[in-house]
Amino acid sequence: MCRNIKTLYNFAPPATDEEIGASALQFVRKLSGLHHPSKANEAAFERAVDRVTGAARELLDSLVTQAPPRDRDVEAVKARERRQRHHVPSSAPA
Numbered sequence: 001m002c003r004n005i006k007t008l009y010n011f012a013p014p015a016t017d018e019e020i021g022a023s024a025l026q027f028v029r030k031l032s033g034l035h036h037p038s039k040a041n042e043a044a045f046e047r048a049v050d051r052v053t054g055a056a057r058e059l060l061d062s063l064v065t066q067a068p069p070r071d072r073d074v075e076a077v078k079a080r081e082r083r084q085r086h087h088v089p090s091s092a093p094a
Contacts, residue, residue, distance in 0.1 A: 009060055012069035017053075020060070024052035 005023045008015035028048045029035055037045035 008056075009063055010065055010067060010069050011072055011075070013072075014069075015060060017057070020056050021049070021053045024049050024056055027052055 005026050006019075008019055008023060028045060032041075032045065032048075034041065034045065
């Protein structure tokens with residue numbers, strides 16, 4: 001859906017409030033189609049971001065798993081490798 005929204009569940013250390021807020025902001029931007037709301041829409045936009053942030057925090061705090069937490073650094077390396085594989089230019093025919 002939105003490439004900038006990243007999985008935040010089951011990581012060590014856990015997702016920060018800043019990360020959850022950033023994901024909520026991206027979600028509201030995607031839904032509204034607005035990157036920067038007008039003054040007339042600013043209050044509604046901010047209210048939506050606050051509510052989505054709260055719902056996301058509640059969700060993350062409520063989920064349970066038996067899986068060990070994932071390491072952020074290891075996952076970042078895997079993501080870089082995936083991006084490199086997908087963006088390697090193909091060779092021109094000889």
